[in-house]
Amino acid sequence: MNIDILNGKKHIHFIGIGGSGMYPLAQILHTKGFYLTGSDNNETETLQAVRDMGIPVYLGQRAENIEGADLIVHTAAIMADNPELIAAKASGVPVLERSELLGIVTSWYDNAICVAGTHGKTTTTSMVTQILFTAGVDLSAFIGGKLPCIHGSGRSGSSDIMTCEACEFVDTFLKLYPDIAVLLNIDADHLDYFGTVENIIKSFHKFAQLTSKAVIYNGSDANTCKAMEGITGKECITFGKTADCDYYPANIRHVSGLETHFQLMHRGEELGEIVLHVAGEHNVLNATAAAAAAMYVGVSFADVAKGLAEFRGAGRRFEKKGEVGGITLVDDYAHHPTELTATLKAAMAMPFRKVWAVFQPFTFSRTAMLLDEFAEALSIPDHAVLT
Template identity: 65%
Template sequence: MTHIDDTILAGKHHIHFIGVGGSGMFPIVQILLSQGYAISGSDNNPGETLDAEQAMGVTVYMGQRPENLKGAELVVYSAAIMEDNPELVAARQMGVPVVERSEMLGLLTRHYSDCICVSGTHGKTTTTAMLTQILYGAGLDPTAVIGGKLPAIGGSGRAGSSSIMTCEACEFVDTFLHLAPDYAVILNVDADHLDYFGTLENIIKSFHKFAGMATKAILYNGDDPNTCKAVEGLDQPKTTFGWREDNDFYPANIVQKGGVKCGFDLMCRGENLGHIELNVPGRHNILNAVAAAAAALAVGATPAQIQEHLPQFRGAHRRFEVLGQVNGVTIADDYAHHPAELKVTLEAAKEMDFNRVWAVFQPFTYSRTALLLEDFAKILPIADRVVLSAIMGAREVNTYGIYAKDLADKIPGCVWFETFPEIARYVIQEAQPGDLVITLGCGDVYKCAHMMLGE
């Protein structure tokens, strides 16, 4: 994969962003602003991100028109922007250089000598957020790019002044191959995005390329066979984390403390580095915390700082986020959209002391629903009650002839509805005090959770 180089920024002052309100754009805007660039941008939808950017000094245009590019010397656009977007077309006609968001992020990662890129099919947002929480709390002043909002830093990213950068590294369409990791973290490798990769073997090959770009070390899940296969034959120094004691880092003496709380001893090659309190639910988050701790130690955090600051992490936005209660029913929301993610989220929910767990699931993309139909049908019944919405097709056309009813028919007692208001009415009518309702999916199913709360 070819990389753009620093010369594209040479002599530039004014950078324009198409789709500036996107969560993935926000940290890049922050970093470039901190480096002295003048930033403008356009978007079609108002929101908190645009408000924050305007407060920081970004010139924001609502709607996308060629005249918004006045004075721009470089244009950054997100992958969601269509080729016929009027600003993108105008930039190309005017000869203004255009760069896709992931390419610009890759360029910026090369500006930091301790860039930690956190990859994995599942858990990368949470782990990147945990790592950022530790480093920020410890005063190490990291730059951060996270796929979800972290309350401690007031959004999905920040511009720091140290050599450290934390960066979520997404494998979708190989975007993580644009990055320049000093430390490559691999949490797990699973079959996902098969519409792009085709096979699990191809996914493993991409993670192998990603890990091979690390300049200082590879930190990886020593318990996950696919991850171990991905790092085979690479010469970089390696550090493992996992459940087993033959990993470099692992948890011991795990204590469940009711609700979302748990604790464990952080072990490093047989040495106890201290007891860690966690305020997020699920065994998977214990392993995410171990990975975050290992990465934090690699760039200079101390065990005492990890003990102090990891408990401050109470989840990233849309990662088992408890939104409120209605009629004694707890409403939560989670981004889980792959069977493996649904499994750990629903198992975490079942470990908590609720009467019944309701899974309100929005399948995302026809290809994933069709290819993983049997897996979804096997995992969703971990919940006591399952409600489905229509499939969110996103970028796809339904060439698979797949519908929510096809999945509902495979799950005992499952019901499905076309619209969120129908789902919200049904669940609020049927759920009992002491139940947990969790909306699940990477689309817009969170709107359904807010409808249940009357918002």
């Protein structure tokens, strides 16, 4: 892909500018001095935030909205029969899909930290972002969920550091330019595209090979270790559950409700205590990975501990919505059996009398392929309700 495609471009038009993946890109490009316009079909909080930046937004998608643009960006969700996309493709002006633009943007930073994995991407990207933000780093960020400290899913900063959630779906992450890659885990997902777990492992191998400086990977995950076989020319750092990894947690203690304490270890040496306010042992591992990434770009352990102590989760990741009549309501985006298992085990370990899981299956293909695993995961809580 031509990473110089934005050179000399002045006016960029976003089709679907209110999308969670479009808004952070609009923030970054706006800050870099491009003139932006955008359109969307629905009035949202994000759309208002775009307007507040001084970006003109059209409600409703029409061919004339693209007038004057010398580059047009659209989300993958825009249908081929969308009048604005049809006009864009007929205009002779370059047209980019959002993930291609994200790839170009990551190439602008000397320390693009790209977080990949079947599970935990949003949480871990949010944790790294929170650590850096709390430490006073003026970073740019692209997250697949909302993070309270940056008031949304992205931000534009002046430093050479960017955090970016790197999604493997349809090999999107292979369009990025990672300097530091974080590989959390590899599991059977998106099999409608990949076909087999072996193909997913091959894609993660390609992603690791793309990385310019360092790969921080889960040394306790067999599939991730397999993906790392033959990776050369970059620093390889492991995190995991046991002392044979470079970074690992020790003395994990569930103090109360959502609070967990552990010692962060580095090659046998104790760095200090981490206090987490997000539930589950999977988040201990996510925090260990986030700490390794932040320390790689020069953040002290003290600032890592401070950032993680202030982290209260990303939107829809075991997010406490409130308490009504003695009932605690939590919202979680878990949509794969492995994620459901981790989330529901964490809920069952808390001091609740009963746990009700109300589950909405997400995509027909995933549900059909992993039906037995879903049944097993949904047998963990006291009661399960299926929509």
